[in-house]
Amino acid sequence: MDLSELIRDLPDGAVLTDPDLTERYRQDWARDPAAVEPLAVVRATSTADVQTVLRWATTHRVPVVPRGAGSGLSGGATAVAGGIVLTTERMRAITVDPVTRTAVAQPGLLNAEVKRAVAAHGLWYPPDPSSFEICSIGGNAATNAGGLCCVKYGVTSDYVLGMEVVLADGSAVRLGGPRLKDSAGLSLTKLFVGSEGTLGVITELTLRLIPAQPAQSTVVASFATLDAASAAILAITRELRPAMLEFMDRVAINAVEDALNMGLDRNAEALLIARSDAPGSYAGREAELMLQACTEAGAVEAFHTDDAAEGEAFTAARRFAIPAVERLGDLLLEDVGVPLPKLPDLVTGIARIARHRNVTVSVIAHAGDGNTHPLIVYNPADAAQTERAQSAFGEIMELAIALGGTITGEHGVGRLKKPWLPDQLGPEVMALTERIKRALDPDGILNPGAIL
Template identity: 55%
Template sequence: MLDSESLNALAERLSPGAVLTDPDLLQSYRQDWSFDPESGTPAVVVRAADTADVQEVLRFAVDHGVPVVPRGAGTSVVGGSTAVDGAITLSLERMTAISVDRGSRTAVVEPGAATADVKAAAADAGLFYPPDPSSFEICSIGGNVATNAGGPCCAKYGVTSDYVLGMTVVLADGSAVELGGTRVKDSPGLALTKLFVGSEGTLGVITSVTLRLVPRPASPHTLVAYFPHMSDAAAAAQDIAAALSPSQLEIMDSAAIGLAEDFIRMDLDRTAGALLIARSDAGLGARGEIDTMQKTCETHGATDVFSTDDEFEGEVFDRPRHAIYEALEKVDALISDDVAVPLRRLAELTDGLAAIAERHGTTIVSCTHAADELTHPVLGYPHGDDAAAVAAAAARVEIHELAVALGGTVPTEYGIGRHKRAALAAALSPELLALNRRIKHAVDPTGILNPKVLVSALGETDGRAG
């Protein structure tokens, strides 16, 4: 338990205004977007201003045997930054600097910078930062790196780890290490940079990231196609992905189509079993790719196919995908999840989601990144309805069980956090679990870093940070 004297001593070691102890302010840092009712209350929130602040916090934490929960924008939907009772919540929200070097096509970014701001800074330099998680307008780069975030663009461009060239990481003992650098082939020794990508704050606290940027692509051409059945849309997507590298390949289920139409009134076909949205940014080759996509969709029974090379109209075509989140956020509490099943089982997944929704009296719609077989089931229930919240939580468990039964997996692009710890443990062999534990213990021997995240799989602290 941290007393006022020790907290005052901590404040003296940090930048002015870094330490927050006001009870009302502490409450605002208890939860992330998982809205976990079992979230704890931190003893203190530290809003670090630089790497030196982070180092001081971790040294203090080790000395006092107190766990530390790193936090970026707080947009985790799996409890990745949910507070722990009596712990230090280490917020990186003040660390937002972005520096783009057009010559080396890199950006050095602090972890609190919004992903949207990084993308905008790259665009201002005539470059492109591809990763585009659905929350890119508000999530932080640090969170993206911590979870190895993806998004629709990963169909062609890959995920966050493909763009991380280097980083500054503060380890549990307060020492700061520089990993990688601005050169793609800057990799002496073990490839430790990749080790920290996706580690969710359990191995160290990232205070700076060097990102690879790429030339800005041409404006995309866009295609949308309606299908009577999800299985037809999935088969078309599978053939498209095998033949081309679309910059986006998404499928909305019938429930998502209906929800989007209720919200945006675009005359979407409510009778359709699925809506496929595809894009090509292949420049002069885009028209040919769109033609190939259209023929493929028609071969697989598409009832209507529309395409455009107009950038504004393309954004309108893509609008329904975003509308499902906006619609639920307006009226309901929102749980966004992610699972992966083979495309050939996608129709079974969406049928199963409909059955689960009916059984638990909740709303479930889904959108699939078809090129990498990742589906986002999105659950909605009325704000403040405790019984509905319990039902939605039970529905979420059934979704995870269904994905596994269909030959898929639960741990995917949102990270593991608190909510998928058991799923991660089930997905790894005993040998891999043991290796993960050894790595965790080697870099964080007292277990102070984000101890409730990955704990089922990475396990065994010495009890001080439990």
């Protein structure tokens, strides 16, 4: 494919073709084994650049895979044969309006950078994936990312008020805006959030902000059994909505302890980390209620702290769980979710699958909203173990669906989970999804192979 026209119409250095440079754009953190070397990588700096790429791609019927920071966990940014990887990592502008409590951000900014920019105005952008320091705000919107505090504050879609998005034919449209209430027309902004680059490329986001988070009280409890931890989770969520309610199993506890040496109980089967940020003295009351729920459920040890540094240390331990477990081997990462009453069935069911398939599966979870992250550990050099791990991967998603849950709570479907999507959605919804895709991308050039 002749790239001279594309190179001519874009800024100098925007188009990369040297394999040594394009290699790092070949796949995301999911490490999809089907990833290939792309035809080229384009590093866009503006909406106009993205329009140029998509007009050229439509004319020449070249597939385009949009990419943010490459921290995705479902293969949503896997390069395809003969295709362009379009990265927005150089689009990094942000403006904050403290009067309307909104920020207008380009997609290449990291989630942590958005948080810091708005914090300078005494404001807060709540969605906080564990990878908030390395994931982009555009990627968060593309997958409708969640995070630790989303049990109380909601996910990315709850904070996207508007966007600029470039469609497959290169036309740019503005959706929504800095308005907290807006019922004019179809809810198209919501359609693009979570679409994983299959309907358009997001080049700007208008984000809703809220006042800075109040002081927090943290509860930490360890349990001798998964059943006791599950009982505590359900007891807490029956009484209140915590600002955070996180779960780590024994494998994750020990992996984190190996890395951070925090003095975590290596014999515990589960660890819960919960937070209250209720105003005034009620934060202490919520902490007492959560502590009581853990104690009554049979916690081996439980305590709470109002010390911000101590509480943040336990939160950081939870955020580090995936990298810590990854030290044990390669990972197949899940993010299945179920209605809260089914969470005990999901956790115990995953344990049964791990035993049956003779693989290590560590479970960490945003327990307060039923979103779990089973981490399947395997050695890719061991063909038999790899096959067992892949079987467990599918069986965990089948279990979640059978329990009325979802194959993805926040990471997206990407390419790795799409075989199971029809089982969750059913033929009618899949057909509707395909109709929407054809209407917005009739030539099928946008992120082909993702979701559908």
